[in-house]
Amino acid sequence: MTLACAMLAIATWFNTPTAHAAYRDLTKQQTLYREKLAEYAKALAAYEDLAGPYWKSITEKRSRRRARHSFQNIAANDYVLKQPPVYSGPPKPENPEGATSAEKAVPVVADFLREAKAQFDFVPDTPATENDYKRAYAAAARAAGLTAEQCVRIYAFESGGDGTYDVQAGLEYDVPGARAVSTALGYNQLLGTNSVELLAEAGDEFVSALRRKANAANGVRKDALLSKIDTLKKMIAFSRSVPDRWNAHARLADTPKGIGIHALNLDVDIGPLLQVRKLLTSVEFAKRYDFDAPLSAAELEMMNLTGDGNGFEMVLMSKDLRDKIPTSNFFQRGGYERNPVAGVNNTVAKLIAATNAKMDSEAQLQGAKALAALFEEF
Template structure:
């Protein structure tokens, strides 16, 4: 028995040395060679065979998946060149097959428990290098520190009313705005909602920088301010001239105007390039700008302007009207990419062609669909969420606006 035990241990150690490279290449967490050997040496012969078969199959699958996404990226680069040259796309410009799915051997429940327990211990022992995503509190702190700015808070009902007014003034419809809100927030989102964090319970953890009813990313805030800052300043000046303002309201607007002008001056110094705006959004100056989404005066116009920018982009491409689902498709995938999915051959192409690899797997909603099928799914989810209280309250804000305007026109 002792001899068999020693032999088994030696076999495990010898075998584990060959598996170390495989493990390190495919592991979901950073692990050292020594700790990997320790784990593998603790497996029985049958578990070792099972683990090797699984790891080998996973490696083959990972290689196939890497090759698939390399092909997707090559096709994407080709379409960019064609778009720049104004050459229409063809089906051959897309990878028309779906992403590979793993169909190989799986780990038994007991071995899987050992494996994932070990991986979790490694995560604890060797903390991930990536830092936590910034949260609303971090953005607010940056705004206070850099700009001495604290967004003005109002009730959800009031914020929705102001949003409806800004959206209507920009030519956006109730159907477009409310359905985008329903999809982006699940029909119950608050104006300070961050993606990944429950808007009411405040539980969960941030999964992106997206804020508010239209879920603008931090770089979107930089982009829209750089594009439309003069318009925002003009609109704030108009509010400042309102004869019904109290002295306190006038003073508050003057402070906001000074902050807005400073922020606008900062972003105008940057090249108007998305990659530059993405980097700037992660600085203290950029993080402070992202809090404009929460302010009762600037937030509604900033978020509504993002949707208007999408509408204008579609109009320039010959699409004069957009449903809520079409507007959201552009919001989700990017303006030109969203338009690409609305027409053939993009409509028939798998959504892998339109999203970065990580984004595709993180956003489960887009998995396994074509461009046309994703639009149908967006519309289905909007219809489902539009009946929830937040969406109903938003729709009522538009109804009140329309009623007031109808009365004024009589």
């Protein structure tokens, strides 16, 4: 069919009763959409009148607590004691003509691997079997002084009890339509920002660990480790190109180089070191404040979930405070609103109890049992 014929066919169709009916239906849908959108905007504005001041008070109270540079003598009046307002209006309607703006896709493993190769000429040494990664993880954890109970229960909680070394948040289960909800990756679900920050703060540790491996190796393996060290140093230099602050590292993590750095978690030599170091950072944080008691897996998870300072406050709380302090005090607004677990379990006591319950359940799955068994080798 020629272009002229095709254009004639289209014009003819638009003049048919079917086309007129489709146009009227779309017009009706658009009118209804605009009405629903106006209702949604009105309800959202009313909600924001409550939520905005509430979350501002959360931030102000947190800032005052941090300004003390101490976790001593923190009391109930240092927190917002009301639960956050809950949006109860209509959902945001869908535009019948489709989305007006494309949502930025969350990078996935294929993106991490692509950018690692493109930006640093780095291809991770992936494990031959899942147990090879678990064994390397257990060895690194033991060397760092972490316990099997801490690591296995956190693995169970973060990775669903049977997750693989490359499991990503949102893709834990093989279900139709699943999509990544964040860059959280691996046994401890490190974000891309975590990977950049850990390199900036503890990169020299990782270089030393690889150098010890290289010194004990020969031939091709030794050459591969030495090459990996050179690549790791380049990644560390990039991670240290900004001030050591979370927001600065988050911006780096969102660049092609930062996305490539996140692929380190997939490497059997470096990935376990990154995953373990994240937990060890929390242990060391507690020790800096003279807290020498072993942190339970759930307490470590609170620090992992909300940040060391916020989580440590929960660790130090009396039972009475845990029962009454809303979990909203320990989250940024966006993180809280995206986290249904924190919203349902809306006090510190409830959140810790729910975390322990999930750990109890998921630790019975095969992946967690395999990890526990491998800890016995060290």
